[in-house]
Amino acid sequence: MPHFAIGASDFLLDGRPFRIVSGALHYFRVHPDAWADRIEKARLMGLNTIETYVPWNAHSPRPGVFDTSGMLDLERFLREVAAAGLYAIVRPGPYICAEWDNGGLPAWLFQEAGTEVRRYEPKFMAAVTQYLQDVLDIVRPLQIDQGGPVLLVQVENEYGAFGNDGTYLKAIAETIRGAGITVPLATVDQPIDAMLEAGGLDGVLRTGSFGSRVGERLATLRRHQPAGPLMCMEFWDGWFDNWGGPHHTTSVAETAAELDALLAAGASVNIYMFHGGTNFGLTSGANDKGIYQPTVTSYDYDAPLDEAGNPTEKFHAFREVISRYADVPDAVPLPSGRTAPEFTAQLAEPIGLLAAAPGAWSEHEAMPTLDLLDARVAIFRTELRGGGPALLSFGEVRDRVQVFLDGAPVGVLERERRERAIMLPHSRGRLELVVEDQGRVNYGPRIGEPKGLIGPIRLGADELTGWSACAIDLDRLPRLWDAAGCTPAALVPGPAVWRATFELDGPSDLFLRSDVWGKGIAWLNGFNLGRYWSRGPQWTLYVPSPVVRSGTNTLVVLELDTLPTTTATFAGAADLGPTEL
Ligand code: GLA
DSSP: OOOEEEOSSSEEETTEEEOOEEEEEOGGGSOGGGHHHHHHHHHHHTOOEEEEEOOHHHHOSSTTOOOOSGGGOHHHHHHHHHHTTOEEEEEOOSOOOTTBGGGGOOGGGGGSTTOOTTSSOHHHHHHHHHHHHHHHHHHGGGBGGGTSSEEEEEOSSSGGGTOOOHHHHHHHHHHHHHTTOOSOEEEEEOSOHHHHHHHOOTTSEEEEEESSOHHHHHHHHHHHSOSSOOEEEEEEOSOOOBTTSOOOOOOHHHHHHHHHHHHHTTOEEEEEEEEOOBOOTTOBOEEESSSEEEBOSBOOTTOSBOTTSOBOHHHHHHHHHHHTTSOOOSOOOOOOOOOOOOEEEEOEEEEEHHHHOOEEEEEESSOOOHHHHTOSEEEEEEEEEOOSOEEEEOSEEESEEEEEETTEEEEEEETTTTOOEEEESOSEEEEEEEEEOOOOBOSSTTTTOOOEEESOOEETTEEOOOEEEEEEOGGGGGGGGGSTTOOOOSOOSSOEEEEEEEEESSOOOEEEEOTTSOEEEEEETTEEEEEEETTOSOOEEEEOGGGOOSEEEEEEEEESSOOSOOEEEEESSOOOOOOOO
16 A cells, blocks of 8 residues: 655655645535546646545534535545545644634534633533544545545644644544544644644644745744645635625736745645635635624635636646646646526516515524524514614624514614614514524634624613524525415515526536625525625626536525516626726
């Protein structure tokens, strides 16, 4: 069997120096039927390794569950990497950051009082141990010394940016070893002395995460990793976008020059990202350094392969740089040159969300959090028995609430704008609140914070109690028209679910224009394409061809605000919005 090890100055593959030229490709952000295509293109760019994180919360939406179906089939992904003749790096966290909801930590972890995440705390450690066991049961037989592709496993992720509980970090490494992982382990940290200090472990290779000033960063890393190979575990070649910000791109020439400097220095690299993919469903995270900034649906990342898997200018520039240091296959993937089909379809038969309320209702004295309801969108109802105008106020809005009185819209409060109060024109009748979680923070101390309307909720000076809550079952929305009691109406005030059908001759990637709508979620043939929002920058949603059918296709849209047009427009190409320059 092949053997991979850490030598005095290099990685060693069967005793010979080996440079890892890897690219990040998250299986959970790409439709499984497109994995082989993306992996093959990585090989053609000259990569010899594919790196992926593992998102704990996606695999384990509830305690005791470990789902490996469809887009979560890590074993199939690793086998496809091996079939392409590439190696693999697995980064199971338990925390992954990655602009992913909660940085990959399941929301249910935070339900039990006293659980402290990313620390040596018994309740957290028990859950992590079970999770790592489940993931590593898949990885163990796929390690290189057992005939598989996996040559490196990462411990935690940028731990030095979060904490300094060395006992915890050591326990994670020991749990990984205890689960039968025999390949070398690594940690990653930003190249800052204090972070490399707190995030590193003796006997585990320290690596860095950075995208510029390569010489200086490698020198910092070398101080903390005096011997062994130098590796940039995350060579940031682009960046992610937040709603309300610009679309980020980086200069091809400058990024290629930094990659060149890294390879010229003899370092190994994992290009973050090689292909970013998409935050399908409600999987995107958020940043909060004082201002809450949710991440958009696209994870294009301005990577060498764009969101739809087409090689960009950066692909060709990186391939050329890599060819100076390693053999690169002769074949070059062609730019697709195709535009996606352009057409329109009519959204119709709206069903009001407040009236249909598809989901489980429960009764609560005090306002429950979304986490308690296991909901990402929920409706809360109570009867007001006052009279005249009154101020409705919340402790904190996480992340957006739409307010209705007797079915009529009163206004919207948003966390980003730190809005917490709204004047009700009268205080008698049915108060309804539609609350949306826009993505959990994935970096820094706010990971795991509860979502929803954080109390107390007051009408004037009095706390409002006695709530009926409906946890919206989003998976049911694409099938709402089949449900008893759900009748389309001509005009619906407030959130509504719409549908359109269209015919296509065959599957093809599609780009759904969303800038013409308000804020919501879209599905094609039951597949959740993710959130859209007119504020941008993302103005089209990517529809991967494997979810498109030849024949009749059904588009379903949950519009929370207002649809200025009921025309659904499919564009020829992606529009990820304006850049800063
Ligand atoms: C850090 C994290 C990654 C990702 C990048 C930014 O390096 O380790 O998971 O969040 O930042 O894209």
